[in-house]
Amino acid sequence: MxxxxxxxxxxxxxxxxxxxxxxxxxxxxxxxxxxxxxLTKIFAPQSSLFNVRYQCLRLSKNPNDNIIAYTGMVNEHCGHFRLKEFSEEQFRRFIFVRGLQSPGVADFRIRLLRVIERDTKLNVHDLAEEYQRLKSLKHDGRLVENYPLPLPEGILAALNGGQYLSKIDLTDAYLQVEVDEESKELLTTNTHRGLWRYDRLPLGVKSAPAIFQQIMDTMLSGVKGAVAYLDDAIVVGRTEQVHRNNLDAVFKRIEEFGFRLRAEQCILFLPNVKCLGFVVVGRSGRRPDRGKLSAITRMSAPSVQASLRSFLGLVNCYWHHRT
Incomplete structure (x- = not known):
């Protein structure tokens, strides 16, 4: 159009x-x-100096894994991201951008001493398990936020009827959220240059999506024609003037909350946008994303439970659009 x-x-x-x-x-x-x-205030690149992801810090130890073997696995994965090739200056920039800092007060010994005080009969193996429980936030169900993610149907319904659509993407979204001091103690990790900890919310923490969704919903609360799903905000308007007003309101909230945007991923004033496996087409409603449909038709027959679940997840997404 x-x-x-x-x-x-x-x-x-x-x-x-x-x-x-x-x-x-x-x-x-x-x-x-x-x-x-x-719009330099909200499109500033402060938190995206490097594109290398710190995947080795995902804290994914399984309960049955030996802690020594796990440490070796983490170090091996860190090597895959060429951390050892960084110069001292590059490494300092990397840890600054990624929200890492020297552990200092982020020592687990105090927490472990508290455990020992409660139960003086603990052996070394028990302490190792307790130490890993403190670190492995990704698999600690007790730390999951109760805040629910919005249902795709609700997001898509809110976008119906708009002639103009814009999609706004936050730069390294989770890493723009600083965690409190107590949480920082749980985010200590090992590198070839010693122990470091996250100052900001990293990917891989099990509660991170719920935490960030709550922040986004709070930020956009009361703004007309705007919905958020994790790090994406979509703005809709029935007329050009209404859409412009809605965008102004969203940009103002983003600036107030101190977030930065990823310029190359933002699209403004277009007749359609992709969202949650669908293409939202202004006043015409929505249609399935052809790329997703093509992926379904090319999928081989599921042979194991994991692949069956993936297939059913894709198919069920388009159940109401079957012919």
Whole structure:
């Protein structure tokens, strides 16, 4: 759907000279660099200096794994990300960007001493298990947030009827959320340069999605035409003016909360966006994402329980669109 030049010039009048970057001829070549410069406070790159993910810090030890073998596995995975090739300056930048800091007060000894005080008969094996329980947040069900994620049907229903759609993506979303001091003690990890801890909420923590969803819902509370699913916010408007007002309100909230956006992943004022396996098409409703449908048709017959669950998950997503 093409928009007239007259309509395009009414988009964000306060930055008319940047409009060609907001609405490029080809939406796939979405490079609104100069527009981003005008929104530098929320598009700033402070938390995305490196693209290398710190996957070796996912804290995924199984209860039956030997702690020594587990430590070796973690060190091996760290090596895959070439941490040892970093210069001292690169490493310092990396830990700053990724929210890591020297452990200092993040020592588990105090917590373990409390355990010993409660039960003086604990042996070394019991202490090792207690130590790992404190670290393995990903598999500790007691630490799961009770805040529910929104149902896809509710998100998609909220987007129906809008002629204009924008999708806003946060830069390294979880890593923009600082954790409190007590939680930092649980996020200590081992690297070839010693023990370090996370200052910010890392990927892999089991409660992270619920925590971040609650933050997003709080941030967008009361803003018309805006919904969030984890690190994505989608803004809708029935008219160009309404959509512009809704976007202004969302940007203002984002700035107030101190978040930064990923410029290359944001799309503004388009007739459709992809969301949760569907393509939301303005006033026409939604349709299944062809890429997902193609993946279903190419899938081989499930042979194990895990692949069967993956297949059923994809198929059930489009149950109401069956023919």
């Amino acid at each position: 093409k928009m007239s030049s007259k309509l395009m010039l009414r988009v964000y009048p306060m930055m008319l000279r940047y409009v060609k970057y907001v609405l490029p001829k080809n939406p796939r070549d979405f490079t609104f660099k100069e527009t981003v410069d005008t």
